[in-house]
Amino acid sequence: MLRFDETDKYELKEILNDALPKEIETYLNTEGGGHIYIGVNKIGEVVGITKGKLDETMLKVGDVITDQVLPKCTEYVHVHHEVIENKDVIIIDIKRGNKLYYQKKYGMTPKGCHYRVGTKCQEMTPEEIEKRFIASLNIPEPDICEMESHRQDLTFQILKNYLITHNYHFNDKTFETNLRLRTSSGKYNYMAFMLADKNDIVINVATFATTDKSKYLKRDEFGGVCLLYAMEKAKDYVESSYNQTFIKLGEGSRKEKKVFNNEAFEQAWYNACVHNKWSESNNPGIYIYSDRLEIESRGSIPARMSKEDFYRGVSNPVNKKLFDIFKTCGFGEESGHGVPTIVSIYGEKAYRFTESYINVIIPFDKSGFDNDDGDAKHPRNIQETSKKHPRNIQEEIYELMKSNQTLTMKDIMKILNISEGSARHNIKKLKDEGRIEHKGSTKSGYWKTK
Template identity: 35%
Template sequence: MPETNRIEYKAQLTKDLDLEKEVVAFLNYHEGGLVYIGVDKNGNTLGVADPDADMLKIKDRIKNNIAPSAMGLFDVVAEEKDGQPIIKIIVASGSEKPYFKKKYGMTEKGCYLRIGTAAEPMPRKMIEELFASRTRNSIGKIKANRQDLSFAQLRIYYEEKRKPLNQQFKKNLELLTPQGDINYAGYLLADENNVSIKVAKYKGTTRADLAESNEYGYGSLIKATKSVLDKIELENRTLTQITSKERLEKRLWNRIALREAIINAFVHNDYTREIAPKFEIFQDRIEITSAGALPEGLSEPEFFEGYSVPRNKELMRVFKDVDLVEQLGSGIPRILKTYGKECFQFSANFLRMVFPSAEPVNTTDQVTDQASDQVDWQSLVDTYLAIKNGVEPNQVNFLEWLQTNIQIILHELQESFRITSGKLQESFGKGFEIPKILGSENTSGKPSYKKLPNSFIILMLLAMDATITAEEISVLIGISERAVFSNLDKLKNANLIERVGGRKEGYWQIIEQE
C-alpha cells in the first residue's frame, strides 16, 4: 500500500528523523493518521531491529517535544508485516489545534499540517485562526468545584497494572489546570464526586414501567465503569439451544460490542454539560446514551471508519493505562462487526447506541421459588461486585463472606451448570464434602468451616464474574498470580472451565456438565 493522506512510512527511527513533524501534522489534520516505522517509501518492509527500545523512544519524543500535550491522542504498537517486526504510531486528530514542535513554538517552523502525502508548514494566518478558535471549555481546563480530593482508588488501579503513581501523578496525568488546580478530569477520577451513573431496567419496550434501578458513581469513574460493565454482564445472560447435532449458545447481546459501547460512552461523554452517560435495558433492546454530538470536524462517515478525535484525552489516557481501552479508534469498528450503522442515533446533543436483544429480556416481578433463587443470586453478585470494586477488600473478611454464602453459590453451580456435589468431590478430592464446607456451629456458637481449596474458591468467583482477571483473583483471595494460573489449570484439567477468546478480550467460561 502506498503512502496516503493518512499513512506515512519511515524506514527507521534515528535522531535525524523529524518524527515530531509528522505527528504534529496528523494532530492538526482533521482525520489524524498512521506513521509506520520499518517500512520504506514504496511500502516495502524493512523491519525494526529493537521494537521495544524504539517504542519507548517514540513515546518519550512525542510526550516531551510536542505542545499542547498529545498524551491520550496517540498510541504506539508493535506489529508484524511480511514476517518482520514494525512499529505503528496511531495519531488522533487533536481538539487543541494548532499543535507544534516545542523547539520552534507556534510558528511556521513549528506547526505542520498533513496535505496529501506530506507534512507541510502551516501558514501564519491559519495558525492564528486555529489558536483563536481553540477549545477552551474542556475537562482539562475546567477547575473542579472541590479541591479536597483523594485518589486512593486511582493509585490501586495503577498498582494493579504495575504502574505505581508517584507524587507528581496529578501533573503527569494532566489532572491539573494550567493554574495548578485539580481540573474536572481529576474530579471525575477522584475517590469522591457527585457524578451519578444509572443503569435502569424496564418491564416493557417503553420507559413507562420501571422494574429496577441501580445507581453507581459518586466515586472514581474507573470504578463506575467497572461496576456498569459487571452489572450489564450479569444481565447479558447466555441463551442455549440444543439440536440433534450440537449445542448452540449465544448471549442476549454480543459481549465485545457491548463492552466497547459502554467504555465508549464513559470516555467520550461530554462532562462539561454535567450530564453522565446512562444505560437502559428494555424488553427488546439495550440503549446506551452519552452526552454530546460528534466532535467538531468529525463527520458520520469518518466516525464509522474509526477515525479518532478523543473528546476527553485525559480520560482516554488513564483508561488506556489501566487496560480498559486498547487502541485508539478500535471501538467503533468492533461494534460494527456485529451491529450495523443503524444502531447509532446521532443528535445535536447526544449519541445513542441501541442493540436489539436476541430474545426478550426477562423483567417479570412474579415471585416464584425460581425467581426468589434468582433474586438471592443477583443480590449476592451485586454484593460481590461492590466488594470487588471497593478500594481494597479485606482478604479474611471477603473469604468469610464467601463461605457464609456458599449454599447460594452451590445452588447456582447445580442449576446453571449442572455441577453436582459428586462432580465437585471428584474434582477436588474425597476430603471435599458438602456438609463440612457448609459449616457447623462450634462451642462458641460461631460457624466452623472447613478450609476451601483455592481452585474451588476460584470456581465460585468465576460463577459470579466471568470477566475477572488473574490479578483481581490474586488480590481478593490473597494468593500469587502464579498460584491463580496453577489453579485455573486444575479447573481446566477437571473439565470445569474453558477459556473463550484471547488474553485481553477473552474470559473464563464454566462448562455445563452433561
C-alpha cells in the same frame, strides 16, 4: 450577629422570587461571576429559609437553572446549602460562562440579557448582545483539565490500584502532575474529581417494561466513587442481569448464545464514558427496554469529521487526557476499533445522532435456538435452558475494600446499590472468615484486607 453586605459579587435575597433567572444570567455574563444568598435580607441579616421549605426551595432553584436560563449553564452554577446562625441558607455560586446567556422568557433581547454593575443588573444594548453572541461562537469547548473541581479534598487510591494492576509505574510526588489532575493554577480539576475515590457523579441504569419509556420499572445507580470503578460496576450489572445465556446441548456438542454481544456493549459503554462531554455536566447512562438497550452520552460527531470517518474508527477524543488514562487502565478502544466492531455486528443503524447526544442501540435476541434445528439425528437430546449469573455481593464488597480502605457502610451501600441489611450481613461473613478487619474508630478507621 453575622452580617453580609450586598456588592457587585454578592446578591442577597430574603426569599426566592421571580428575579432569580435574571440574577443568574447576569452573573453568567459578568467577568468573575458572583454569588447569590437566599435567606439573607437586603440589610445583611440572616433570616433563613422558611422552616420545612428547604428541599422545596432547592428544587425550585434547580428548575430555574435548568429551565429558565439559556443556553445550558449547569457546569458554571453550583447550588449548596449551609447553616448560618442556626438558619438554613441556600448559596448559588456562579462562574462566568463561555457563551451569551439569557432568560428563556425574553430571549436574546435587552430585557433578557444583563451584566452586573455594582449592585444592579444592567441591560445589554442590542449591539452588545450581537457582539457577545458572535464572540461566543469562536470559544472552544471547555477543557475538563482546566475546569476547577468544586471539591479539593480528593484522594486517588482506586485510580492508583487500577494503574498498578496494569503495570503503570508512578512516583507519588509526580503522580498528579503526570496525570494532569490539577489546573494550570494548581487546583484539582474536574477530571480529578471524576477519578477521585469519592465524588457525586451518578451513572444511572434505567429499566422499562416496554419498548418505550411509558412504563418505568426501576433505576439502579452507580457512582459516588472513581469513574472507572462505577463504569465497570454498571457494565457488570447490565451483563449479569440482562445478558441471558441460552445453552443447547446435543450429543457431543454444546452451543451458547447470548441475548446481546458483550464486546459490542463494552466498547460502546467505555466509549460513551470517555468521549462524553463531561464539561456540560451530563452523565452517560444505560436504558434497558423490553427489546433493546440504549447507551446515551452527551456529544456529537466531532467537527470536520464525516460519518464515514466516524464509522471507520478515526479517533478524535473529546477528552484526550481522560482517554489516555482509560487506555492505560485497560478500558476503551485500542487503535480505533471500538466503533467498527459495533458497526460490524449491528450495522450503522446502531448509532443515532442528535444535535446534543449520541445513542448506541443494541437489540436483544431472545429467541435462543428457536430457529436452529440442530442435530436432526438426536432431537430428543437437544435441551434449551437459560442461566443468569447471580451477584456475589460478598466478593464485590471485598474487592471494593481492597481498592479503597476508608469506605464507610453508607459508601458501600451506595456504590453497590444494596440494602443496609445485605451490607452488614456480607461484611460480617467476611469478618468471620478472617478476610477483613476494621482498624481504628468507626469514623476515622479503615478496612484491612487479608
